[in-house]
Amino acid sequence: MDSFWLAAKTAFELVVSMDADLAEIVLLSLRVSLSAVLIATAIALPFGAAVALSRFPGRRALIVLLNAAMGLPPVIVGLVVYLLLSRAGPLGSAGLLFTPTAMIIAQTILVLPIIAALTRQTISDLYEEYDEQLRSLGAGPLQMIGTLLWDGRFRLTTGVLAGFGRAIAEVGAVLIVGGNILHSTRVMTTTIALETNKGNLAMALGLGLILITIAASINAAVMLIGDAADRRYG
């Protein structure tokens, strides 16, 4: 038990003093996951809305697939991206394997279905409510999508935050395609896994504290945004 408290104390000092190595790792984590969520959001919002509004054969199947893809195992995504980017793979010539870019690609694939599926659900519900009114006002399909995305902005924000929570906390995908290389592709989760194996509990715990704080803040933000939206917009 003593070693635990010692580790916790050192961890706390590392965080408070903003240790250079630790800061680098935290910043890379944020850069990778925020980029991935940004890219995924830019694709998933219009895509989810378009699926919600359109009717075509195979739409049901696509929605089932999308919902199922919310639970993609990170290691599988990592493996697939690894195969695509490895020297022998179809995209091998780009030389992206074991770079932050590869990690961003993997996490984008991981969170895109989450944001798209939540967008599809949110926009479908709103569409049912607004459809007649918007048609009566003479809205075209693009105007409808714009209106629905804006009116669903609070619920959509929580979907995006859920995607970010998933990205920042996953270890499997970034470990496989990033390789956990010091000063290059080492992020919070991969460091925690590595340092724990090495027995360097202080560093692992320090990062753990930061990760928990970020994850908890996201969940709090999701709740607060939902409450504020309910109070203001019903």
Next chain:
Amino acid sequence: MPPIVATAEITAERAATDRSDGTATEHPLLPLVVDGLTYRAGNQLLMDQVSFRIETDLRTVILGPNGAGKSVLLRLLHGLLQPTGGRIAWNGASPDVVKRRQAMVLQRPILLRRSVAANIDHALRLRKIPRPSRAELIRDALAVAGLSELASRSARTLSGGEQQRLSIARAWVLRPDVLLLDEPTSNLDPSATIIVETMIRAVQGTGTKIIMTTHDIGQARRLADDIMFLHRGGLLEHAPATEFFHGPRDRVAARFLEGILPA
């Protein structure tokens, strides 16, 4: 709540320019000719061979008990539903062609999750009205609805009466040639009802043809110039209001007026 001060002025002004002698003038979407209109949903016949002709630009009220097909008829006239049979011609044009020259107020107001003013702004933006002209139109519309002081409030937090007024203001700001209203006061208390009825009169005063539904006989008496009595998807009587309320020719309509709901 300030009961519509600006309305009277606007009404008087428009009436003076648009309808100087008080008789029906040339209306761009009239006459409305409906012939053999039928609407079927699944195996339910909701509208059965309805034919009529509306020439007057005064207020037409579609009266009938719940389930008569009043809402379906309005939606068909507006092009929100496609008829399974028959024809609708607004001065020769189909509803799809003239939808943008009409506006409709749905029974339950569907307001956007934005401020009161932003709801009206949205309707104007959909019609591609340039930003500089929008501000004044919004101000006028809010004044007509008596909602000027609530402009920045979230539309969803308004009372039922305020929501319905906003919904009418949003329709009216588009300056439609025809305004369709589906049971505009069915969820309102008497005082809110009177305000909404005053607004409807004001809108009609600006040259907009009103077609509305109600199951409220009192409201029909107060507002109707022209009555259509609908029952079970069929049009049983279409007559000037004075004539209809003096003594309807149709037996079911007569019983409805006596307060005996036709079974």
